[in-house]
């Protein structure tokens with residue numbers, strides 16, 4: 001896995017970040033929230 005792929009994966013499931021990026025709508029999911037407020041995708 002290349003560095004860029006690793007960064008992309010980290011961006012999606014980085015639970016330590018203040019916010020995560022929704023893989024479906026690319027919206028912002030606030031930390032601690034298990035569901036995207038934009039599209040309703042359940043992450044956790």
Ligand SMILES: [Zn+2]
Pocket residue numbers: 022023024025026027036037038039040041
């Ligand atoms: Zn979403």
